[in-house]
Amino acid sequence: DGGITQSPKYLFRKEGQNVTLSCEQNLNHDAMYWYRQDPGQGLRLIYYSQIVNDFQKGDIAEGYSVSREKKESFPLTVTSAQKNPTAFYLCASSPIGTTGTDTQYFGPGTRLTVL
Amino acid sequence: GENVEQHPSTLSVQEGDSAVIKCTYSDSASNYFPWYKQELGKGPQLIIDIRSNVGEKKDQRIAVTLNKTAKHFSLHITETQPEDSAVYFCAASSGGSNDYKLSFGAGTTVTVRA
Numbered sequence: 001d002g003g004i005t006q007s008p009k010y011l012f013r014k015e016g017q018n019v020t021l022s023c024e025q026n027l028n029h030d031a032m033y034w035y036r037q038d039p040g041q042g043l044r045l046i047y048y049s050q051i052v053n054d055f056q057k058g059d060i061a062e063g064y065s066v067s068r069e070k071k072e073s074f075p076l077t078v079t080s081a082q083k084n085p086t087a088f089y090l091c092a093s094s095p096i097g098t099t100g101t102d103t104q105y106f107g108p109g110t111r112l113t114v115l
Numbered sequence: 116g117e118n119v120e121q122h123p124s125t126l127s128v129q130e131g132d133s134a135v136i137k138c139t140y141s142d143s144a145s146n147y148f149p150w151y152k153q154e155l156g157k158g159p160q161l162i163i164d165i166r167s168n169v170g171e172k173k174d175q176r177i178a179v180t181l182n183k184t185a186k187h188f189s190l191h192i193t194e195t196q197p198e199d200s201a202v203y204f205c206a207a208s209s210g211g212s213n214d215y216k217l218s219f220g221a222g223t224t225v226t227v228r229a
Binding site for chain 1: 116119121147149151156157158159160161164204215216217219220221222
């Protein structure tokens with residue numbers, strides 16, 4: 001079964017704790033992305049990566065960190081420095097085409113709640 | 116950077132009627148415009164997309180139109196059904212052949228009344 005998996009589906013964390021969200025894809029896509037979605041709002045880009053061992057900050061990177069050690073995996077760490085981490089987190093991946101931006105495919109999401 | 120505005124924020128239609136959602140973008144270099152459907156608690160699913168070299172694209176009951184001059188694009192859903200109820204997002208590429216980012220609209224909650 002090809003696709004993007006995110007785990008866990010629900011995550012609870014106490015204030016002051018770091019937490020890591022998993023994202024794996026078996027679509028052989030070069031690019032991977034992390035978005036944050038708040039109720040009634042669109043998707044805001046946190047970090048993205050176009051190649052292994054390289055990644056760039058998106059619009060709201062403060063308080064987050066990522067790594068891209070393997071093509072298939074792009075974990076996101078929500079650090080204690082993120083002031084309002086409760087949100088729905090979405091991972092996406094896309095091939096990189098000759099014309100530039102290509103279709104992004106999304107995982108099922110992880111809902112993070114800070115207690 | 117790219118700025119995408121989406122209207123309306125909510126849309127209620129009678130089953131069988133049409134639904135239209137409109138988006139505008141700011142970066143004239145944007146060349147890719149996908150539409151996503153998101154059901155409650157799930158990730159967005161691509162339903163249709165269009166590139167800047169095409170003015171219209173249709174897939175069964177769904178169509179997208181693009182006006183590059185005016186920098187706006189629209190989603191049209193005909194013969195709406197209850198399963199069309201969801202949140203719909205438009206997006207635009209941030210522009211440039213080496214830029215792989217999408218900027219998203221704030222979403223439209225569509226409710227189809229039976």
